[in-house]
Amino acid sequence: MNTLHSARGKRGFFLVLTGLCVWLLLAACSLSCARKEKTDSDEARSGAAGAPFKVGLVFDVGGRGDKSFNDSAYRGLVRAKEELGVSFEYIEPGEGSDRASALRLMAKGDARVVFGIGFLFTDDITQTAKEFPDKKFACVDYTVTDAGGIPANLVALKFREEEGSFLIGAIAALKSKTGKLGFVGGMKIPLIKKFEAGYVAGATYVRPDVKVLVSYAGVTDNAFKNPSKGKELALTQYSKGADVIFHASGSTGLGVFEAARERGKLAIGVDSDQYAEAPGYILTSMIKDVDVAVLETIRAAMNGTFEGGVRTLGLKEGGINYVYDDNNKALIGEDVRAAVETLKQKIISGEIVVPST
Amino acid sequence: MDWMIVLTFVAQTIRISVPYTLAAVGATFSERGGVVNIALEGIMLNGAFTCALATYYTGNPWVGILAAVAGGVATALIHAVVTITFRAEQIVSGLAINLFAAGATRFLLKVIFGSSSNSGRIAGLPEWSIPVLREIPVVSTVFSSPLILTAVVLVVLSQLALFKTVFGLRLRSVGEHPEAADSLGVRVTAMRYAGVLASGALAGLGGAWLAMDQHSFTDGMSGGRGYIALAAMIVGKWNPLGAAGACLLFGAAESLQMQLQGGNVPTHFIQMIPYVATIAVLAGFIGRSVPPAADGVPYQKERQ
Numbered sequence: 001m002n003t004l005h006s007a008r009g010k011r012g013f014f015l016v017l018t019g020l021c022v023w024l025l026l027a028a029c030s031l032s033c034a035r036k037e038k039t040d041s042d043e044a045r046s047g048a049a050g051a052p053f054k055v056g057l058v059f060d061v062g063g064r065g066d067k068s069f070n071d072s073a074y075r076g077l078v079r080a081k082e083e084l085g086v087s088f089e090y091i092e093p094g095e096g097s098d099r100a101s102a103l104r105l106m107a108k109g110d111a112r113v114v115f116g117i118g119f120l121f122t123d124d125i126t127q128t129a130k131e132f133p134d135k136k137f138a139c140v141d142y143t144v145t146d147a148g149g150i151p152a153n154l155v156a157l158k159f160r161e162e163e164g165s166f167l168i169g170a171i172a173a174l175k176s177k178t179g180k181l182g183f184v185g186g187m188k189i190p191l192i193k194k195f196e197a198g199y200v201a202g203a204t205y206v207r208p209d210v211k212v213l214v215s216y217a218g219v220t221d222n223a224f225k226n227p228s229k230g231k232e233l234a235l236t237q238y239s240k241g242a243d244v245i246f247h248a249s250g251s252t253g254l255g256v257f258e259a260a261r262e263r264g265k266l267a268i269g270v271d272s273d274q275y276a277e278a279p280g281y282i283l284t285s286m287i288k289d290v291d292v293a294v295l296e297t298i299r300a301a302m303n304g305t306f307e308g309g310v311r312t313l314g315l316k317e318g319g320i321n322y323v324y325d326d327n328n329k330a331l332i333g334e335d336v337r338a339a340v341e342t343l344k345q346k347i348i349s350g351e352i353v354v355p356s357t
Numbered sequence: 358m359d360w361m362i363v364l365t366f367v368a369q370t371i372r373i374s375v376p377y378t379l380a381a382v383g384a385t386f387s388e389r390g391g392v393v394n395i396a397l398e399g400i401m402l403n404g405a406f407t408c409a410l411a412t413y414y415t416g417n418p419w420v421g422i423l424a425a426v427a428g429g430v431a432t433a434l435i436h437a438v439v440t441i442t443f444r445a446e447q448i449v450s451g452l453a454i455n456l457f458a459a460g461a462t463r464f465l466l467k468v469i470f471g472s473s474s475n476s477g478r479i480a481g482l483p484e485w486s487i488p489v490l491r492e493i494p495v496v497s498t499v500f501s502s503p504l505i506l507t508a509v510v511l512v513v514l515s516q517l518a519l520f521k522t523v524f525g526l527r528l529r530s531v532g533e534h535p536e537a538a539d540s541l542g543v544r545v546t547a548m549r550y551a552g553v554l555a556s557g558a559l560a561g562l563g564g565a566w567l568a569m570d571q572h573s574f575t576d577g578m579s580g581g582r583g584y585i586a587l588a589a590m591i592v593g594k595w596n597p598l599g600a601a602g603a604c605l606l607f608g609a610a611e612s613l614q615m616q617l618q619g620g621n622v623p624t625h626f627i628q629m630i631p632y633v634a635t636i637a638v639l640a641g642f643i644g645r646s647v648p649p650a651a652d653g654v655p656y657q658k659e660r661q
Contacts, residue, residue, distance in 0.1 A: 062576070065472040092473075188624055215618040219628050226580040227475075227571050228376075232369060236615045239365050251474050251575050258571055 052087040053302055055080065056111030057294075058102045060118030061221070063092035068250070068271040069290060073117045073140065076294025086298060100124040107132040113301045115294060119143050119191055120221075129154040136306050138297045140290055141191060144310055152308040157293045160314030161191070162198030162356045163347050164286040165246070167315075167322050167340050168268055169202025171284055172244040173210045174336045175266065182237035182245035184256050185216045186224040192216075194356045195248035195270070195286075201355055206339070213237045217252045230255030238263045244283060246270070257281060266331070275327045283331050285323045292319055316348045364495035366612055371499045372570070374601075374608030375508050376401065376563040380586035381593065381600035382515050383559030387433075388595055389519060390552025391532035393653040395451035396436045397560045398583025399458030404429040404564025406462040409574035410469065412479040421479065422504075422565050429561015430554050432458065437553040441546055444655035455583070463576050476574040504566050511559065515597035528552050532649035535656040545656050560586070592638055594646050603638070610634040 057077060059070045077088045089111070091102040099121060106114045107128055112135065116125040119141040129137040129151040142156030150156055172181050181203055185192040196214060203210045215233045217223040230252035234245050238259060245260065246268040247253035253270065257278040260267035267278065269285030293313055300306045313319025324337055346352045380397045387394035407428030412421030432454060439450040463473060470476045482503050490500040499505055519525040530538040531548040539545050560583065567582075568574050586600075589607055593599025610631040617627045639646075 063473045065467055066474040067472060068474070070473075213619045215615065216624050216628070219625065222577075222580055225575065225577045227575045227578060228567055228580065231570065232373060232612070233615055233618075236365075236369065237619075254475055254573070254575055255571060 052085055053298075054109075054111045055086050055088040055113050055115070055298055056106030056109065057088060057090040057115040058099065058106060058117065058121070059090060059092045060120060061093075062225075062250070064090075066251075067274070067277075069288070070117060072272055072288065072290040073115070073294055074291075076291035076298075079291060079295050080298045083295070084299060084302060086302070100128065103128040104131070107135050107137075112136060113138065113298060113306075115140070115297075117141075117290070119189075125154065126151065136301050138294075140293060142310075143190075150309055154308050155297060155306070156310045157290075157297065158310060158312045159288050159293075159319055160312060160354070160356070161194045161248075161286070161288065161320065162201070162354045163314045164288070164320035164322060165195045165198030165248075166202035166205070166347065166352075166354045167344060168246055168284065168286045169199040169204075169212075170206045170340050170343055171322070171332060171336060172199070172246060172266075172268060173203035173207040174339065175283060175332070176207075176210065176242075176244050178241045178243045179207070179210055180241040180243065181210060181212045182234065182242035183212055183214045184230060184233050184237070184245060184247040184249050184253065185214070186249035186252055187218060187221060188216045190357070192248050195246075197355050197357055199246050202343070205343070205352070213240055213242050217249055224250030224252055226252050227255035227258070231259045234259035234267070235263070238265050244268065246286075269323075273323045273325075275323065279327070280331075282328065284328055287321045287323060289313070289319050289321065314347075315344055361495065362616075364493070366609075366616060368496050368499045369612040369615070370605060370608040371496075371505060372608075373611050374604045375505055376566045376582050377586045377589055377604035377607060378512060378601045379508055379563035379566065380560040380583055381589040381604050382512055382597045383556035383563070384587055384590040385515065385519065385556075385593075385595055385597050385600055386528065386552045386559070387556035388552075388590065388652050389525075389532045389649055390528045390549045391535060391649060391651040391654065391656070392437070392440055392549055392553050393447040393451065394433075394436065394553065394556050395448060395584070395587055396432065396454035397451075397556070397586050398579050398581065399451075399455035400429045400432045400436075400557050400560040401564040401567065401583050402455075402458045402462055402577070402579040403432045404561030405568040405578055406465065406564070406574050407561075408565040408568040409476045409479050410465075412568075413477055416480060418480050418482045418569065421568070422482075422562070425561045425565030425568070426558045427561070429557040429559070429564065431557070432561070433553050433557020436557075437550050440655065441549045441553070444657065447653055447655075459577060462574070466574065466576060474576060478572050479568065481569050481572055504562070504569065507562075508566075511562075512597050512601045515559075519597060524551075529649070531656075532651055535651050535654075539656075539658065545658075549656070588635060591646055591648075592635075595648060606634065606638065607631060 062070055064070055064074055080086045093099050093102045103124055114137050116139045121139050122143045125137055125139045137154040138157055140157045183196050183199055200212045217226055217229045234256040237245055244266045245256055247256040248270045256267050260281040261278050266283040268283050271288050273285045275282045384394050404425040408421040408425035411424030412418050436450055436454055439445045440447045467473050484501040485503055491497045527543045528548050531545050535545045567578050589603035590600045592603035614627050614630040
């Protein structure tokens with residue numbers, strides 16, 4: 001009896017301990033979330049009088065501080081607050097299924113426009129938009145499929161990444177000494193394939209004999225957060241003679257930069273200006289102005305000009321660009337810059353049509 | 358045959374295998390003592406994080422290495438307390454630790470470094486110049502890394518510790534037949550704690566490799582390596598040398614996959630290589646792989 005009792009006592013203690021751990025985690029989480037929301041609404045209250053136009057946003061995996069995609073979306077929110085006087089709140093979902101409930105939570109509240117950042121939101125946001133027909137929704141990198149169609153209150157914000165990648169490819173090819181370039185992608189999906197296609201097209205356009213080595217990090221979404229793998233892939237490409245590598249692989253690309261440092265070669269960033277990750281080794285970055293897309297969508301919703309459907313941003317609309325500033329001026333050079341600007345105008349005028357597959 | 362390509366391949370294989378090997382060799386201690394340790398993934402992640410954190414603030418990578426071992430041991434201690442003292446289901450505890458580590462490191466990354474992506478840049482370990490080894494082209498880059506050399510030494514020492522020492526004999530007896538060991542005066546609980554903590558130290562060191570190689574901590578950077586290490590340990594039949602061999606094999610498959618990409622074969626087929634190799638080895642060449650008899654079974658001194 002005694003042992004039985006003590007066993008039960010121990011199990012009870014264990015349960016309490018587990019409960020305590022779970023509670024601590026939840027408390028820590030809700031505290032941090034609540035803090036953020038509070039400061040945001042405080043800022044909004046001081047920013048605009050009356051009840052401001054409210055915007056809700058759900059981040060992609062990685063959340064704020066990813067120095068890339070999500071941070072760019074956040075800059076759009078901040079600009080909307082400064083320029084349009086809106087208030088905003090956001091949720092950073094954990095892994096997997098929190099996305100749908102986060103969207104629903106936003107839609108149920110007083111947010112008038114709800115954003116989902118990333119292609120992973122495609123199914124969830126379509127469903128939520130149907131459930132809340134009086135709210136406006138926007139999804140960055142929405143995957144358009146033939147089935148179903150897009151609800152009238154949902155705008156799919158898409159980018160012509162291939163156009164920016166084309167210019168990047170041209171820069172890389174013009175700067176390459178070996179005539180070999182590298183491309184490191186995350187997962188082989190149509191979205192990343194667009195980067196590859198544009199890059200290869202741009203490189204071969206300015207230098208037909210150029211060779212592009214293409215590698216992908218994996219077959220699951222883990223491929224976008226495996227820097228060690230990215231480093232080895234880049235080292236492989238450098239050892240095969242490539243001297244400039246463009247990555248479209250999330251934080252896997254940080255490994256590509258590390259390899260560039262180690263070998264004294266060049267790498268090219270993606271989504272945001274990634275120069276600071278390896279100063280001196282980042283030739284340029286292809287920029288996707290998610291912030292502009294977010295800002296313009298909010299503006300349209302406020303002015304009543306919001307339209308559902310697909311909205312595609314490219315070089316022409318200023319949604320895509322490449323970095324040329326004081327940091328990398330010397331790396332790129334005036335002549336290459338001029339050549340790339342000519343190509344840019346040709347794409348904008350439609351003289352060059354960039355393939356996306 | 359171009360020897361440079363072969364040497365590049367060998368060097369890459371070794372680099373990829375290092376974190377696998379450290380974690381897998383660690384796992385042999387835990388499992389030989391009778392505790393299944395799928396918490397390796399979380400232990401590596403925590404080790405990588407504490408390594409980056411300590412190196413970042415002290416500027417001394419050796420402090421980072423110690424911190425990685427400490428972080429690994431601390432994480433393993435949770436697993437030990439839960440599974441040995443409280444006799445909880447070992448798989449569940451391991452999974453919980455993996456989820457906890459993923460969340461906790463990301464949370465702390467945000468609090469401390471203000472980013473959900475990566476920490477600030479940290480100093481790497483200095484390179485060692487070893488006579489003879491430094492003469493081999495390409496591969497010399499591998500054998501100048503203190504962590505790789507340490508890993509090689511640790512594999513051999515672990516094999517000796519498990520099979521040639523009193524400690525090893527006691528640890529194995531506790532994993533095979535804890536009642537018998539107990540009746541002979543071996544302290545089952547203490548031995549099992551030692552096994553789990555040793556695995557924590559080694560897997561933490563594996564995490565240190567990841568952080569040092571990247572010169573930073575990146576969210577989720579263990580990337581499933583803990584699970585692969587566990588598979589390697591099974592393929593290696595619960596022996597440190599066998600586990601290290603299996604890790605080299607997995608590393609070679611992964612390296613081959615990287616070298617072949619960009620050719621005419623579709624990427625998806627090439628990316629299957631490591632998995633196909635694993636299945637082929639498990640099914641075809643290794644034969645029966647038998648775990649310690651009491652592996653995964655909590656020990657209770659008195660039964661009703």
